[in-house]
Amino acid sequence: MKVMIYKRFERFWHWTQAALIIALMVTGFEIHAVYHLFGFEQAVNLHIILAWSLIVLWAFAIFWHLTTGEWRHYIPTTEKLMAMVRYYSIGMFRDEEKPYKKSLSAKHNPLQRLAYLGFKLVISPLIWVSGLLYLFYTDWPALGLEGLRLGQVAMVHTAAAIAMLVFFIAHVYLALTGKPFYAYVKAMITGYEEIEETKTPGKNS
Amino acid sequence: MRLRRHMRIIVFPVLIGLGLAGLCHADLQTAGGDASSTADHGAFKILKREFKTAPEVTEACLSCHTEAAKQLHQTTHWTWEYKHPVTGQLLGKKHEINVFCGSLRSNYQRCTSCHIGYGWEDRDFDFSSERNVDCLVCHDTTRTYVKPSAAAGHPAYHDITRDGEIVVENDKPLRAVDLALVAQNVGRTSRFTCGNCHFYGGGADGVKHGDLDSSLIAPDKSLDVHMDAAGLDFSCATCHTAEAHDVAGSHYSMQARDEHGIDIPGRAYGGRASCESCHGTRPHPANVNNKLNDHVNKVSCQACHIPSFARGGVATKTLWDWSQATLKLKRDEAGELVLNEQGRPIRVVEYDEHGHPSYMSHKGYFEHGENVVPEYHWFDGQIRYTLLDNEIDPTETVSVNSIQGSYEDPDARIWPFKRMVGKQPYDKQTNRLLATHVYGPEDKTSLWSNYDWIKALEVGQHEAVLTGEAGQEFSGEFGFVKNEMYWPITHMVAPGKDALNCAACHAPDGRLAGLGGFYMPGRDSFPWLDRIGLIAVLGTLGGVLLHLLGRILISLRKPS
Numbered sequence: 001m002k003v004m005i006y007k008r009f010e011r012f013w014h015w016t017q018a019a020l021i022i023a024l025m026v027t028g029f030e031i032h033a034v035y036h037l038f039g040f041e042q043a044v045n046l047h048i049i050l051a052w053s054l055i056v057l058w059a060f061a062i063f064w065h066l067t068t069g070e071w072r073h074y075i076p077t078t079e080k081l082m083a084m085v086r087y088y089s090i091g092m093f094r095d096e097e098k099p100y101k102k103s104l105s106a107k108h109n110p111l112q113r114l115a116y117l118g119f120k121l122v123i124s125p126l127i128w129v130s131g132l133l134y135l136f137y138t139d140w141p142a143l144g145l146e147g148l149r150l151g152q153v154a155m156v157h158t159a160a161a162i163a164m165l166v167f168f169i170a171h172v173y174l175a176l177t178g179k180p181f182y183a184y185v186k187a188m189i190t191g192y193e194e195i196e197e198t199k200t201p202g203k204n205s
Numbered sequence: 206m207r208l209r210r211h212m213r214i215i216v217f218p219v220l221i222g223l224g225l226a227g228l229c230h231a232d233l234q235t236a237g238g239d240a241s242s243t244a245d246h247g248a249f250k251i252l253k254r255e256f257k258t259a260p261e262v263t264e265a266c267l268s269c270h271t272e273a274a275k276q277l278h279q280t281t282h283w284t285w286e287y288k289h290p291v292t293g294q295l296l297g298k299k300h301e302i303n304v305f306c307g308s309l310r311s312n313y314q315r316c317t318s319c320h321i322g323y324g325w326e327d328r329d330f331d332f333s334s335e336r337n338v339d340c341l342v343c344h345d346t347t348r349t350y351v352k353p354s355a356a357a358g359h360p361a362y363h364d365i366t367r368d369g370e371i372v373v374e375n376d377k378p379l380r381a382v383d384l385a386l387v388a389q390n391v392g393r394t395s396r397f398t399c400g401n402c403h404f405y406g407g408g409a410d411g412v413k414h415g416d417l418d419s420s421l422i423a424p425d426k427s428l429d430v431h432m433d434a435a436g437l438d439f440s441c442a443t444c445h446t447a448e449a450h451d452v453a454g455s456h457y458s459m460q461a462r463d464e465h466g467i468d469i470p471g472r473a474y475g476g477r478a479s480c481e482s483c484h485g486t487r488p489h490p491a492n493v494n495n496k497l498n499d500h501v502n503k504v505s506c507q508a509c510h511i512p513s514f515a516r517g518g519v520a521t522k523t524l525w526d527w528s529q530a531t532l533k534l535k536r537d538e539a540g541e542l543v544l545n546e547q548g549r550p551i552r553v554v555e556y557d558e559h560g561h562p563s564y565m566s567h568k569g570y571f572e573h574g575e576n577v578v579p580e581y582h583w584f585d586g587q588i589r590y591t592l593l594d595n596e597i598d599p600t601e602t603v604s605v606n607s608i609q610g611s612y613e614d615p616d617a618r619i620w621p622f623k624r625m626v627g628k629q630p631y632d633k634q635t636n637r638l639l640a641t642h643v644y645g646p647e648d649k650t651s652l653w654s655n656y657d658w659i660k661a662l663e664v665g666q667h668e669a670v671l672t673g674e675a676g677q678e679f680s681g682e683f684g685f686v687k688n689e690m691y692w693p694i695t696h697m698v699a700p701g702k703d704a705l706n707c708a709a710c711h712a713p714d715g716r717l718a719g720l721g722g723f724y725m726p727g728r729d730s731f732p733w734l735d736r737i738g739l740i741a742v743l744g745t746l747g748g749v750l751l752h753l754l755g756r757i758l759i760s761l762r763k764p765s
Contacts, residue, residue, distance in 0.1 A: 031727055032726075032727075032730060033712065033713050033727050033728070033730065039706075039708060040706075040707045040708040040712065040727050041494065041706055041707040044496070045492075045493045048493050048494055092756065093759050095759070134726075137499070149724065150723065150724045151723075151724030151729070151731075154724055154726065154729075155731050155734060158730070158731070158734055159734055162734075162737075162738035162741060162742065163741075165738075165742055166741050166742060166745045169745045169749060170748075173752070173753070
């Protein structure tokens with residue numbers, strides 16, 4: 001049965017965030033002198049604008065997750081976790097059925113839950129906090145942060161950015177493992193996905 | 206009055222030569238006849254007489270300006286002495302040594318041609334003398350007041366000629382100065398009068414500072430946005446404000462970081478000789494990337510706004526190797542001496558590809574530079590000098606002055622410097638720099654009269670011992686040590702559009718590549734983190750590609 005599994009705001013949030021993160025990575029790694037594209041100053045300007053945009057988006061997303069109860073989709077579980085690992089490493093090549101069935105009350109498989117939770121609780125806060133500290137470097141004395149070194153903050157920010165890139169690569173790849181390969185991406189665009197639902201779909205609470 | 210002014214305008218070109226006529230004509234109508242002045246010195250009876258010597262003029266000046274000489278006696282312009290309140294070092298031209306001509310000691314009448322006094326010919330000069338204060342060198346508006354380079358501060362009292370021709374020094378013909386005319390036309394100081402000494406330090410135009418040379422007499426906007434003769438037309442004194450003749454902005458104690466901001470009445474802080482005095486501490490318009498204003502805490506304005514120095518077409522000396530100063534005479538192919546018209550041998554002079562002297566027998570080997578990119582260092586305003594009684598390590602480059610400050614120092618900011626290098630003599634037994642008797646045409650002991658280093662060092666060092674600068678006489682054994690000297694760059698401020706962009710420094714090989722001790726975005730990274738990152742990213746990419754390959758292979762084997 002085809003149901004709306006990704007709500008309009010969720011889709012807006014996901015794709016806007018995707019665009020912002022890609023652009024932040026492009027400008028951020030230029031600031032890190034990995035390549036030359038916009039020029040340092042322009043890259044910094046763009047990075048700042050993009051960062052503030054992402055912060056605003058996150059503010060709305062956090063509000064949305066809390067008020068709709070969608071945050072529950074990230075509660076980690078060990079149930080079928082190893083089965084998913086086995087599926088990605090062996091089962092998929094044997095054309096086995098995915099051991100996890102998506103439902104409206106649990107739209108992410110246990111691996112996804114872990115990955116997204118890591119993204120939301122580790123990578124993002126690290127980027128966020130280190131990035132804001134980076135941006136407000138000159139205000140550290142006023143904030144009582146004299147002991148902090150810019151290098152430490154830069155190191156955390158860079159490490160988190162690398163983790164973000166790793167997440168991004170894996171995420172994009174796994175998003176293309178549906179049947180047909182674009183099935184998951186299509187669902188993230190249209191919002192609708194074919195799911196086997198035994199229970200009557202109801203409101204998420 | 207009008208008649209007299211007309212007379213002056215007519216008499217002038219005759220006096221100073223046709224080349225300068227137009228320039229001086231304009232001056233008489235502007236600077237000399239300063240419209241803001243309430244006194245026309247040409248109307249004062251006391252100045253309408255013949256002056257035989259310059260001190261007579263000073264006496265006339267002091268008859269009205271009774272406190273002027275006493276004020277000047279308190280200034281470093283007069284004392285050439287500065288006791289640094291923090292380092293405790295006794296500095297000033299009187300005590301320091303430099304990597305150019307060495308030291309004042311035993312070279313008085315040459316060095317003191319730039320003293321604001323008359324007659325400092327030896328160590329016994331009377332610093333309490335009021336009539337020996339030179340008012341005219343700063344307040345001349347006629348541009349005819351010239352001081353020959355070795356007259357102990359006196360102006361030219363008669364035409365100075367060599368082989369029948371008027372000698373020209375630093376573009377100025379040494380004609381007899383009409384002291385009455387100069388006295389009747391005194392006015393405010395100007396880039397020209399200050400430049401008389403400050404542009405020619407080290408013996409010629411632009412040699413010492415790099416950011417001060419004769420191109421600033423009438424600079425365009427691109428050379429100096431403030432002094433632009435066709436624009437803001439600041440004089441030196443616009444920023445170097447003076448209180449009781451004490452001029453603000455000495456490099457002996459610099460304010461590397463001015464946190465007082467715009468100096469308005471009630472808040473004034475010792476003059477206007479800092480960028481912040483007028484521009485405040487947040488000088489840039491705020492935008493997305495407000496880092497330019499943020500940088501004020503760690504980066505001096507000069508660091509970005511003076512992208513290079515010696516930009517006005519005058520080269521500055523960047524290297525002076527005294528060790529090669531020895532008499533070399535011009536010889537023809539047969540090895541015979543080449544003689545000049547007077548039948549005298551000719552000393553060897555060589556020039557670099559830009560026409561700047563690169564070798565002179567009496568001075569050694571030089572290098573010059575134009576549009577020089579500065580070196581950048583943390584600077585808290587203090588400079589420590591290596592003085593004649595400080596021990597040196599002759600195996601290392603001696604920092605004749607060293608710039609103080611670090612990233613950790615809240616008073617320090619990144620400043621641009623001219624780094625001057627070379628070699629100068631030191632005593633091999635005492636491991637101390639030596640004073641050289643460079644100049645002295647009469648006594649046959651000076652380096653420039655007989656090219657004998659031993660004699661020159663004996664006499665120079667002896668004088669330094671007599672004046673207390675040095676503790677020990679020259680041992681007789683000398684060598685040449687590599688040296689360096691730093692000159693803070695603060696003039697030749699370019700228009701905003703020419704300021705450095707971010708990437709000039711925020712790049713791995715940028716201008717601050719050599720400045721350690723802190724993390725700078727765009728320049729620095731953690732190589733281990735980058736390596737781990739590269740492995741993680743490539744590992745992930747490799748993993749998904751392998752996975753993809755597996756899927757493709759399987760789908761090919763089992764077409765469904």
